[in-house]
């Protein structure tokens with residue numbers, strides 16, 4: 477099967493978890509909380525490529541305070557459904573030094589990615605670290621880090637859509653899906 481048909485078949489067999497309207501409400505809620513918490517701080521906003529691209533694009537126009545923007549790029553899942561070691565493609569730079577930093581990501585799963593980002597950003601001299609993630613997966617495990625702001629909670633299943641990929645595909649979906657449980 478070619479990859480286009482394969483991706484369509486994955487979507488056909490998936491279950492919708494968060495419809496698009498609910499996604500929009502969740503993003504608006506995060507924006508509201510960030511506007512209350514960060515107005516007057518002129519933060520440096522770092523978007524974590526590639527998953528945060530959709531969340532970032534929809535959140536930023538709803539923030540009402542001045543900010544600087546940059547991105548970092550790190551991945552530990554690739555096309556797999558299991559996390560591995562972190563692959564840094566674009567690391568945080570010296571421009572974080574002395575800054576209040578707000579990191580945006582699509583998903584907090586096991587928390588390894590956000591914990592590593594936090595460690596690097598603080599090691600480069602950021603004065604304060606905030607994180608906002610679109611979704612947090614429910615887990616009984618203790619994570620190495622928490623999200624200061626989040627939009628929705630998701631079951632502990634492999635999810636995709638709204639920036640999150642399945643085998644590299646479907647980041648472009650406006651809603652969040654999961655594979656059906658057998």
Ligand SMILES: O=P(O)(O)OC[C@H]1O[C@H](OP(=O)(O)OP(=O)(O)O)[C@H](O)[C@@H]1O
Pocket residue numbers: 524525526527528550551552553554559581582583584585586587588589590640641
């Ligand atoms: O909490 P964790 O278990 O560390 O997982 C969360 C990370 O996994 C995803 O990135 P991924 O590694 O899939 O790369 P991608 O953004 O390119 O999809 C997601 O965007 C988070 O950055």
Ligand code: HPA
Pocket residue numbers: 553583585633634635636640641642
């Ligand atoms: O459930 C997930 N879906 C997509 N990407 C991910 N990265 C960590 N967990 C996930």
